[in-house]
Amino acid sequence: MGVSRREVEYPHSNRELEETRNRIQVIRNRINREVQELNEARVREERTNTEFLELAQTDPFNIPPTLEFERREQVRVGREIVDSNFIAFVPSTYPNRYDYHDFLLQNRNQITRIIDSERTRLDSSLKVRIGIYLTIKRMRNHQENLFTDDISAFQNDDYEVRYNLPFKSRNTQVFASTNLDEIYDVAIMRIDEKIDKLTLRGSGWIIVAVTGVFIEVIKYTPPTASGYIPLPKGMPTRQNGVINIQNNDEKCFMWSVLAQLHPASHHQERVSHYKQYENELNFNGIEFPVSISDTTIKKFERQNPNILIALYTWKENGLVPIRIPPKNEDKILVRLLLISDGEKQHYCWIKDLSKLINKR
Numbered sequence: 001m002g003v004s005r006r007e008v009e010y011p012h013s014n015r016e017l018e019e020t021r022n023r024i025q026v027i028r029n030r031i032n033r034e035v036q037e038l039n040e041a042r043v044r045e046e047r048t049n050t051e052f053l054e055l056a057q058t059d060p061f062n063i064p065p066t067l068e069f070e071r072r073e074q075v076r077v078g079r080e081i082v083d084s085n086f087i088a089f090v091p092s093t094y095p096n097r098y099d100y101h102d103f104l105l106q107n108r109n110q111i112t113r114i115i116d117s118e119r120t121r122l123d124s125s126l127k128v129r130i131g132i133y134l135t136i137k138r139m140r141n142h143q144e145n146l147f148t149d150d151i152s153a154f155q156n157d158d159y160e161v162r163y164n165l166p167f168k169s170r171n172t173q174v175f176a177s178t179n180l181d182e183i184y185d186v187a188i189m190r191i192d193e194k195i196d197k198l199t200l201r202g203s204g205w206i207i208v209a210v211t212g213v214f215i216e217v218i219k220y221t222p223p224t225a226s227g228y229i230p231l232p233k234g235m236p237t238r239q240n241g242v243i244n245i246q247n248n249d250e251k252c253f254m255w256s257v258l259a260q261l262h263p264a265s266h267h268q269e270r271v272s273h274y275k276q277y278e279n280e281l282n283f284n285g286i287e288f289p290v291s292i293s294d295t296t297i298k299k300f301e302r303q304n305p306n307i308l309i310a311l312y313t314w315k316e317n318g319l320v321p322i323r324i325p326p327k328n329e330d331k332i333l334v335r336l337l338l339i340s341d342g343e344k345q346h347y348c349w350i351k352d353l354s355k356l357i358n359k360r
Contacts, residue, residue: 065094067110067213077216084118084217090210097210100132100195104188107213112180114215124219125175125293130187131168133212134195137161138204164211167194173220175295227252229346232339235314241355242337243268244348253290253336254281256349257307260334268351290347292338294323301325310335312350319356 067088075085096102115128137159169187174180199205228246231237245255246269255271258280264273282303286296297309308331311322322338335350350356 067107069110069114069215080218082216082218083122084215086114086215086217087212088214089212092209094210098208100134100207100210101188101192103210103213104132104191108181108184111213111215112184115174115180115217118217119174119176122217122219125173127171127218127220128174128183129168129171129216130184130191131166131214131216132191132210133164133166133214135161135163135208135211136165136198136205137208138206161208166214167191168214168216171218173293175293177295177299227344227346229339229341229344231348232314232341234316235339236356239355241350241352242348243351244346245269245271247271250289252347254278254283254288256336256347257281257309257334259349260351261332263351268349289345292322292345297323306331308333311338312336313338313340 067090069086069088072085072087073083075082077085090097090103094103096106111130115126119126140158140160169190172183172186174183195207199207227248227250228244231240231242231244243256243259245252245259247255248271255274258274258277259268261280262274262277264270267273283300284303286300286303290296290300292311297311301308308325308328310324310333312335313320313322314337319337325333335353337348337350337356339346339348
């Protein structure tokens with residue numbers, strides 16, 4: 001006996017199969033959405049927990065008060081006059097005044113904000129020094145009884161005290177692109193060195209407290225190079241490996257670089273050989289005459305990534321390097337000589353460094 005084909009409802013079974021598949025897909029989609037929502041909720045929870053942890057680690061009662069800086073203009077400091085001198089005296093109740101390093105770290109933001117505002121107000125590059133005043137002391141007999149075990153020899157109140165002793169960083173150049181946090185770290189390092197030099201090596205000096213903090217600001221115009229000037233006196237002028245470009249504009253930097261990239265067969269000092277390549281280099285955002293500041297030179301190197309610039313100058317005792325870039329054999333190293341006649345400066349191309357050195 002057989003079963004008639006009409007008794008097997010294939011179309012009906014196919015519809016049920018399709019409906020079942022659709023229901024399964026709906027369930028899968030719902031599960032995927034729920035999983036995604038759970039993951040997003042977990043991320044939000046972890047972020048919230050992190051924020052709460054950071055808040056828990058912050059003591060709102062231990063935030064140092066803002067120092068009150070007084071700004072004075074045209075103040076004589078040693079043998080120079082600074083454009084702005086900021087000074088703040090530290091009250092006896094100020095937190096961390098007994099630890100000068102923590103004190104400087106605490107006041108990083110306020111001090112760098114002042115420097116940044118002066119950079120804007122003066123509309124200029126700056127030279128900046130950061131410093132602190134310290135009170136220090138030492139026992140008057142600190143060099144006596146150094147090798148005794150008798151503690152009573154040091155139990156007295158006879159101290160030599162010095163008040164408001166200044167410790168400051170060196171002059172640091174600040175340009176429009178300078179990272180102020182980096183120069184602040186360098187300033188702290190310089191202050192550390194000076195304090196270590198005083199307090200170590202058996203001097204007996206002990207830091208009592210920070211009594212003040214100051215910032216010295218001077219407007220700074222980096223030297224620039226311009227038109228042709230003769231080589232300085234005392235420098236060899238024949239077969240010296242130097243090509244002194246005879247330009248009448250302020251683009252001696254550009255002509256000197258192009259002279260190396262496209263060396264002429266004769267009279268290499270003539271600008272006419274390089275006019276056709278004038279637009280080959282990228283000087284966007286770099287003004288002529290080109291400053292010798294490291295910020296400007298680095299910008300040129302970034303915009304012309306196949307070139308590195310080394311700078312030299314000539315002193316009485318010979319060739320002196322100003323800037324030596326990291327060695328990179330994949331790039332073209334252009335050596336430039338910066339000369340001066342007392343009024344203006346000028347870049348030359350050092351075609352052969354060995355000749356210039358041997359001509360000393």
